[in-house]
Amino acid sequence: MNPQSGVRVLLDASVVSRCRHRVHLDATAAGAGMSELARRPIPAGAVQRREAAALHRRTVREMMAAHHHEGWIAIDPDQAMRERANDTLAACAEGFQWIWGAVLPVDENGRRGGAELLVRDPGGTGYIPVIVVNHKVTDPGSGAMTSPVTRFDPRPDQRRRIRSQPRDQFRLAHLYRILESVGLAAPRAIGGVIGYDADCILAHDLGRETPAYGRSVLAEYDFRLADRRDIVAGRARTSPDRVGECKMCEWWPHCKTRLEESHDVSLVVNGAQADMLREAGLPTIDALASTSASAPAAWHGVPFGHVQAFARAWLHDVPLIRMVEWPQVRRADIEVDIDMESYQDHGAYLWGTLLTERDSEPQYRPFVTWDPLPTREEGRNFAEFWEWLTSIRRDAAQRGLTFAAYCYSKNAENRWLIESAQRFRGMNDMPSVAEVTRFINSEEWVDMLDAVQEQFLCPHGRGLKKVAPVAGFSWHDPDAGGEASMSWYRDAVGYEGGPPVPDQQQRLLRYNEDDVWATRVLREWMDSPRVLEVPTEEELDTRYRAELDDEARD
Known part of the structure; x- marks a missing residue:
């Protein structure tokens, strides 16, 4: 029973695994209405x-x-x-x-x-x-x-x-x-x-x-359940906390505002670490940034010094922190950026490529099937992509030129490279699993995420859409993202039995093209003097300490 409205709030199974504050907001909304609070549409x-x-x-x-x-x-x-x-x-x-x-x-x-x-x-x-x-x-x-x-x-x-x-x-x-x-x-x-x-x-x-x-x-x-019933009945208090669930929660705009107003420490560390910091008397970003204390005894995961840097970066609106004097990234005479699009566990329907040769305009080429997955066409499409990639590598070797292929976060690409070769074994021009594995393990296959996380701290996350904008790249579609692309794909191929939607096919191709371009732009930026505009941990610390001294003098 909600004590404010007298309305009985029914509890479904999800209540026990949900954020406790979300349970409170849901119960209050069900009982009395919360139209005055900012909600967002279901993602x-x-x-x-x-x-x-x-x-x-x-x-x-x-x-x-x-x-x-x-x-x-x-x-x-x-x-x-x-x-x-x-x-x-x-x-x-x-x-x-x-x-x-x-x-x-x-x-x-x-x-x-x-x-x-x-x-x-x-x-x-x-x-x-x-x-x-x-x-x-x-x-x-x-x-x-x-x-x-x-x-x-x-x-x-x-x-x-x-x-x-x-x-x-x-x-x-x-x-x-x-x-x-x-x-x-x-x-x-x-x-x-x-x-x-x-x-x-x-x-x-x-x-x-x-x-x-x-x-x-x-x-x-x-x-x-007993805890959630106490929350619904008003016997237990809750407060906002940034957790993994927030990215899909309709209440996030409301909670985000409150967390930012209070400079809550969960904005820069995960939930378990935030709890440890609160218990150590560091509930705010400001307290974390300024403390001279060592890490809590049970601290694990991200080094404590790094999370202090995250806190100082948040206070200065710094999206990236340089950990090395001059970042390095592997370059080659012939470069291919690759981005794969899959639909759940059904398969990979699109292998997007961006071919760059010195002194030539980059060329985007998608290898795609619009037959709804699962389909044998996926195998034919993959074999065509692999034969093209192999021909580019072979041509580079024959011309005495270096070659490198790039992706961002190789786990997904590696999975579908290997599974495609396994699932469609025996089809015409299908590479063997051994051949694909040799490529994955070679120096020619470069994960730009590795280059980023080895040389930068990323206070807002290491995803391509968090990092590439620092290099000056932006996506054409403001809704672009892996989650949204799933819905676009269903429309693009008529997954529910309706006619395919060509506009959604083009939307997916543009999104894929933007992703490979983003990887290229990020690499070019890392290989340029502009990367030195990103502050190091020491530079950020010096700036922060200087501001503290100025405030003390005032």
């Missing part, structure tokens, strides 16, 4: 993920329905929530083995929720919640408990290990507690997850102690 990336998840659930539903002709029922999703909950209870009472689209009644604690599937316990004494998610839930290894999708029979799996996904486990705990409240929970606290690959049901033992919490998932869930 495009969050919208895209919801749409992709909905499509994945529909695909899994069709697969599961085909497997389960007997004992299967689907709850009508077009009904009101109350009717769906009533139908779910009726299906349970009738003993259906598989109930798709289940909605559970709100319990006495204000919990609400639904499961993509309720599976009848093999003993027939209750139901097990199974959720469908659009991310990977296992990795190669061993130790997981999995079941075929054709039946629920979890057994040790020697091919899979659990990938940590706490939100999945907390959602299952939430659903299990609601099932308990209506007398429909299976005797054993267990839940299942069908992940992105949809090739098994991963079973989670919710009652078993886990090292991450020092207690079971259920016990951790109960502890967090």
